[in-house]
């Protein structure tokens with residue numbers, strides 16, 4: 215199986231429910247394609263892990279990368295994994311003004327089975343974005 219982690223920047227000026235639309239398509243497609251992972255979103259940045267059969271993950275990433283709702287997608291990590299590190303498909307969305315401590319513990323919980331480096335990527339990203 216392949217696991218990809220990328221980071222990107224949200225395109226400004228999107229409707230406030232943009233994230234709901236992204237999540238609905240992700241849940242539907244990822245269930246169909248046996249993809250699991252985690253999407254971090256705070257309205258400005260995305261950090262996403264995708265894992266599953268190699269061809270399915272590559273195809274999903276190609277679709278996602280071309281999506282005009284974000285830009286400047288950069289792959290942070292590409293690894294072959296023997297077992298899934300994210301049991302299901304999940305999203306952690308932090309709305310402006312949301313409790314930072316609660317959000318941090320949610321990220322830690324969702325990434326608890328990820329490899330130390332992938333977990334650290336999510337935790338330090340959320341920490342850096344705390345005040346953003």
Ligand SMILES: Cc1cc2nc3c(=O)[nH]c(=O)nc-3n(C[C@H](O)[C@H](O)[C@H](O)COP(=O)(O)O)c2cc1C
Pocket residue numbers: 236239240241243244253260262264274277278279281283284
């Ligand atoms: C930040 C971001 C993350 C996304 N994550 C996924 C995803 O995990 N799976 C997925 O199928 N589509 C994801 N999408 C949506 C895809 O870009 C694309 O719109 C969708 O796969 C098209 O699916 P459809 O043909 O079923 O409408 C994401 C889009 C953005 C902007």
